[in-house]
Amino acid sequence: MGVFAKAGELPSNWFIFKTARYAKRETDSGRTGVHYDFVEEALISRCRAITLKGGWCKNEAVPDQKVCKTHARAANLELKPDA
Numbered sequence: 001m002g003v004f005a006k007a008g009e010l011p012s013n014w015f016i017f018k019t020a021r022y023a024k025r026e027t028d029s030g031r032t033g034v035h036y037d038f039v040e041e042a043l044i045s046r047c048r049a050i051t052l053k054g055g056w057c058k059n060e061a062v063p064d065q066k067v068c069k070t071h072a073r074a075a076n077l078e079l080k081p082d083a
């Protein structure tokens with residue numbers, strides 16, 4: 001299972017984007033290449049924490065949470081307010 005996220009093509013102030021999850025399929029013998037089967041659409045939210053440098057964290061938030069794994073463990077978080 002992987003997420004095909006084209007984060008490099010997103011604007012620096014991206015907030016949420018839709019992507020699709022695919023499951024890697026075992027290749028049949030005699031066929032070459034890797035095949036992926038579509039699984040589901042997924043909404044990726046951005047971590048809402050403000051970094052020590054004052055920038056907006058670029059990580060993806062944990063599903064159903066406002067921050068990424070790194071910031072979920074940090075205390076006294078400064079979060080970007082809802083737009």
Ligand SMILES: [Zn+2]
Nearest residue numbers: 047057068071
């Ligand atoms: Zn973060």
